[in-house]
Amino acid sequence: MSTRSFTRIASRLSIPRSQSRTTIPFVRTYVTPTSTKSGAAALAQQPQHHDEVDAMPAPVRTAAQWADFGRDHVSHGLGRLRDHVVVKGEGLDLYTAEGKKLLDFTAGIGVTNLGHCHPTVSQAAAAQINTLVHLQCSIAFHAPYLQLIERLLPIMPHPSLDQFFFWNSGSEANEAAIKVARKATGRQNIIVFQGAYHGRTMGSGAMTRSKPIYTQGSGPLMPGVFASAYPYWHSLGVNPSTSEEELVRLAKHQLDLVLRQQTNPSDVAAIFIEPVQGEGGYVPCPPAFMHHLREVCDKHGIVLVVDEVQTGFFRTGKYFAIDHISPSFRPDIMVFAKGVANGFPISGIVSNKELMGALDVGSMGGTYAGNAVACAAGIAAQDVYASGEIETNVEARSEQLYVTLNRLATSPKTRHLIADVRGVGLMAAVEFRSAADDLTHEGLPEGTTIPKNIGKRVQDYCLDKDLLVLTTSCFDTIRFIPALVVSEEQMSRAMKIVTEAVEKVALEG
Known part of the structure; x- marks a missing residue:
C-alpha cells in the first residue's frame, strides 16, 4: 500500500493526518524546562474558570521537576522504560514535556489499537460525558452498555457467545471468568499454561506463569491452579526448528500427564489459554492444540476460557485471534479488554446463557464496571473497525x-x-x-x-x-x-x- 493510498484511508477513518508533523504541540501547565512563568501566568493560557484563577494558582514545574516528583511519589512497585513525562498523544506520536517526539510502537501495551486520541473515539467519549458519565451497573441498564453489546454480538467468533459482563481491566475480567467457571461446574481447579499471563490480582496472578516478579512475595495466591506446557519449544525443551506437529504432540502429552498425575479432570473447572501468548513471548498457539483443548473440555465437562485481552480487535489481523482457527471453533468463555475502547478502561467476558445462568443474582458487579463513557468509546471504536x-x-x-x-x-x-x-x-x-x-x-x-x-x-x-x-x-x-x-x-x-x-x-x- 502506498503512502498516498494510506493517506486516503486515514482520511476516511479520521486517523490524525498530523502524525508526521515535526512541530511540538502547545503544552499547557506542563511547561518546558526553561519556563519561568508564574503559576497564575501559566494558568492564564488554559481555558479559564475566572472565579478560581486567583484562589487556585497552578504550580509550575519543569520536565525534570515533574520527573523528580514522580520518582518521589509514585509507587516504587511501578516500573518505567524512561522517566519521560508524556503530555500529548496523537496517532503513533507521543510528545514529552521536554519537547521530544516519540514514535510509539507499544500502543499502551496493545490498548490504543486505533492510535492515541483517535478523533472518532474521543469525540464519542466527549459527547457521552455531557449526557451520562456514570450509572452503577447494578442499579439499572444504561444505553451505552446495551448498545456496545449490540455492536459486539455480530462479531463474536461463535453464536453461542451471547451474554456479556463488562468490567474495567483484563485482570478483573479473568477473575470474573474464574467465578463463572467455578459456579457453573461446582469445581475448583484451574489449568493454565507455562508462560501464561492473565493478570496480577490474587486469582489472575495465580494463573500467571510468565515471570515470578508479578506475584513474588505476595502469596499465598489462589489455590487450585496447575500449569501445563504450552506448545512452545522453550516450554518443551526442544530446538526452535521443531515442527509444529511435534510441538503439539509433546504439549498434548504434558497436558495428559497433568490430568493423570496432578488433578483429576472431575475436579477441573476450567482451562485458560491465550491463543497468542503475550508476556510469554508472543507465541502463537497451533490450531491443532486449540482443537485438542476443545475435545478435552467436552469430554470432561471442563469450561474452556480463551483469553483475548491482548489479541482481540484486529491485533492479529482478525477481530479475534481464534478467528484464525476455524469458523466453528467454540470457547465457552472469552475474555477481552485492551483494544475494545482504544484506551478507555473497559474489559469484559462473554459466554452462553447456560453458564451465565448459573450465577446468583448480585454475585457480579463493580462500582465502575461497564462505565458509560468507556462503553461509548467502545461503540465508536467498533464503528472504525467495521470499515474494513x-x-x-x-x-x-x-x-x-x-x-x-x-x-x-x-x-x-x-x-x-x-x-x-x-x-x-x-x-x-x-x-x-x-x-x-x-x-x-x-x-x-x-x-x-x-x-x-x-x-x-x-x-x-x-x-x-x-x-x-x-x-x-x-x-x-x-x-x-x-x-x-x-x-x-x-x-x-x-x-x-x-x-x-x-x-x-x-x-x-
Whole structure:
C-alpha cells in the first residue's frame, strides 16, 4: 500500500493526518524546562474558570521537576522504560514535556489499537460525558452498555457467545471468568499454561506463569491452579526448528500427564489459554492444540476460557485471534479488554446463557464496571473497525514488519544474534540468543560468541532514537505492537532504527 493510498484511508477513518508533523504541540501547565512563568501566568493560557484563577494558582514545574516528583511519589512497585513525562498523544506520536517526539510502537501495551486520541473515539467519549458519565451497573441498564453489546454480538467468533459482563481491566475480567467457571461446574481447579499471563490480582496472578516478579512475595495466591506446557519449544525443551506437529504432540502429552498425575479432570473447572501468548513471548498457539483443548473440555465437562485481552480487535489481523482457527471453533468463555475502547478502561467476558445462568443474582458487579463513557468509546471504536480498512492495513504493515525481522534473522551480519522470529499480524516478536540458553544456539557455528543482554541493548538504542519498543518474556525477546493505523512511512522508519540497533549490537559484540 502506498503512502498516498494510506493517506486516503486515514482520511476516511479520521486517523490524525498530523502524525508526521515535526512541530511540538502547545503544552499547557506542563511547561518546558526553561519556563519561568508564574503559576497564575501559566494558568492564564488554559481555558479559564475566572472565579478560581486567583484562589487556585497552578504550580509550575519543569520536565525534570515533574520527573523528580514522580520518582518521589509514585509507587516504587511501578516500573518505567524512561522517566519521560508524556503530555500529548496523537496517532503513533507521543510528545514529552521536554519537547521530544516519540514514535510509539507499544500502543499502551496493545490498548490504543486505533492510535492515541483517535478523533472518532474521543469525540464519542466527549459527547457521552455531557449526557451520562456514570450509572452503577447494578442499579439499572444504561444505553451505552446495551448498545456496545449490540455492536459486539455480530462479531463474536461463535453464536453461542451471547451474554456479556463488562468490567474495567483484563485482570478483573479473568477473575470474573474464574467465578463463572467455578459456579457453573461446582469445581475448583484451574489449568493454565507455562508462560501464561492473565493478570496480577490474587486469582489472575495465580494463573500467571510468565515471570515470578508479578506475584513474588505476595502469596499465598489462589489455590487450585496447575500449569501445563504450552506448545512452545522453550516450554518443551526442544530446538526452535521443531515442527509444529511435534510441538503439539509433546504439549498434548504434558497436558495428559497433568490430568493423570496432578488433578483429576472431575475436579477441573476450567482451562485458560491465550491463543497468542503475550508476556510469554508472543507465541502463537497451533490450531491443532486449540482443537485438542476443545475435545478435552467436552469430554470432561471442563469450561474452556480463551483469553483475548491482548489479541482481540484486529491485533492479529482478525477481530479475534481464534478467528484464525476455524469458523466453528467454540470457547465457552472469552475474555477481552485492551483494544475494545482504544484506551478507555473497559474489559469484559462473554459466554452462553447456560453458564451465565448459573450465577446468583448480585454475585457480579463493580462500582465502575461497564462505565458509560468507556462503553461509548467502545461503540465508536467498533464503528472504525467495521470499515474494513484496519484489517487491510494490518495485513500490509505486518508484511512490511516481518520482511525486516526475517531479513535480520538471515543476514550474515546479524543471524548469530537471533533465535526466532514469530507472531501474527501486528503482534510480532524477535527472540535473541543467550549464551546461557543452549536451546537458542541451534544453527550457530562452533565457537560463535553471543553478546550479552542483546534485547535490552537493542531496546535502549531504539529509545535513544525516540522509538518506543517493549521487551517481553523471561527469555530475551523484543515485541512489536504498534497501533493498527501505523503508516507505511512510520513502519519503514521504525524498522530502519531496529535494523541499525541489531547491527550495532552485532558489531559491538
